[in-house]
Amino acid sequence: MEQFxxxxxxxxxxxxDRVLGRGAMGHVWQGVDVFLERPVAVKTVxxxxxxxxxxxxxxxARFEREAKAAARLDHANITTVYDxxxxxxxxxxxxxxxxxxxxxxxxxxxDDGRLTVPAAVSVAAQLCSGxxxxxxxGLVHRDLKPQNVMVRAxxxxxxxxxxxxxxxxxxxxxxxxxxxxxxNVAYASPELLSGDRPLDGRSDLYAVGCLxxxxxxxxxxxxxxxxxxxxxxxxxAAPPRLDAPPALQDLTDALLAKRPEDRPAGAAEVYxxxxxxxxxxxxxxxxxxxxxxxxxRPFLLPQAPVMPRQAGAPRSVP
Numbered sequence: 001m002e003q004f005x006x007x008x009x010x011x012x013x014x015x016x017d018r019v020l021g022r023g024a025m026g027h028v029w030q031g032v033d034v035f036l037e038r039p040v041a042v043k044t045v046x047x048x049x050x051x052x053x054x055x056x057x058x059x060x061a062r063f064e065r066e067a068k069a070a071a072r073l074d075h076a077n078i079t080t081v082y083d084x085x086x087x088x089x090x091x092x093x094x095x096x097x098x099x100x101x102x103x104x105x106x107x108x109x110x111d112d113g114r115l116t117v118p119a120a121v122s123v124a125a126q127l128c129s130g131x132x133x134x135x136x137x138g139l140v141h142r143d144l145k146p147q148n149v150m151v152r153a154x155x156x157x158x159x160x161x162x163x164x165x166x167x168x169x170x171x172x173x174x175x176x177x178x179x180x181x182x183x184n185v186a187y188a189s190p191e192l193l194s195g196d197r198p199l200d201g202r203s204d205l206y207a208v209g210c211l212x213x214x215x216x217x218x219x220x221x222x223x224x225x226x227x228x229x230x231x232x233x234x235x236x237a238a239p240p241r242l243d244a245p246p247a248l249q250d251l252t253d254a255l256l257a258k259r260p261e262d263r264p265a266g267a268a269e270v271y272x273x274x275x276x277x278x279x280x281x282x283x284x285x286x287x288x289x290x291x292x293x294x295x296x297r298p299f300l301l302p303q304a305p306v307m308p309r310q311a312g313a314p315r316s317v318p
């Protein structure tokens with residue numbers, strides 16, 4: 001399989017224009033669907049992972065799982081998968097290209113590097129809304145961080161890159177790639193860092209707690225001089241206090257609990273706890289013509305979460 005280059009048309013349809021990001025698994029390209037004439041993001045597998053037969057099989061198997069898992073998600077707060085190919089000649093995932101800015105840019109552009117309580121909560125609520133759909137489908141993101149969250153000009157939050165998802169109902173051994181760091185240490189849960197138990201959606205809720213702390217204070221809850229020390233702090237240190245309403249402090253402490261069983265049970269429960277701090281709805285925005293919006297203004301009407309299914313209930317959600 002040849003390495004992709006700018007200007008190349010993949011599968012006779014998707015033109016690759018420029019690289020948006022690089023990771024252990026490959027590149028993310030900004031491109032164009034030349035048939036539908038719409039912008040797309042195209043994720044390709046790194047050529048060096050495909051050069052060694054054993055790594056090739058692992059990378060392709062993992063990439064196929066990613067494509068199928070991500071394609072099952074249909075939610076306003078999650079990027080949409082359009083197409084995928086996993087063959088001997090091409091390996092790519094074609095996704096919605098989100099027009100906006102990443103959450104780290106939003107924080108960097110805010111006063112004192114912090115968001116107001118309503119703004120921070122509306123971002124966290126939308127994350128929980130999207131995660132509720134993913135967790136309901138049996139998926140966990142495992143790599144939530146500011147660079148993996150986009151904020152559109154309307155304020156709608158989009159979760160990017162379910163490239164590290166774990167199919168919770170799949171009992172097969174976890175697929176890994178040599179040299180790849182799973183998750184981001186600054187926002188990773190203790191169980192993700194220790195690797196001593198299977199992951200579930202509560203690992204993502206820990207990351208939401210880290211992100212909420214970051215949005216409210218301008219920094220993640222734990223800091224250290226090196227990754228090893230940072231891991232130790234996630235595993236053992238109590239999170240610092242917030243300058244926030246007591247109930248919101250209690251919620252953040254619960255999200256950052258060391259043991260998954262001490263955290264909220266699900267994303268919908270966290271959304272409900274965040275609801276009292278959301279910005280007041282402004283119905284007039286729906287009918288009044290508005291000037292271009294500041295992308296730092298979070299969405300005033302976050303999407304509602306997917307409620308967890310009751311035992312024995314059908315998988316479909318109304």
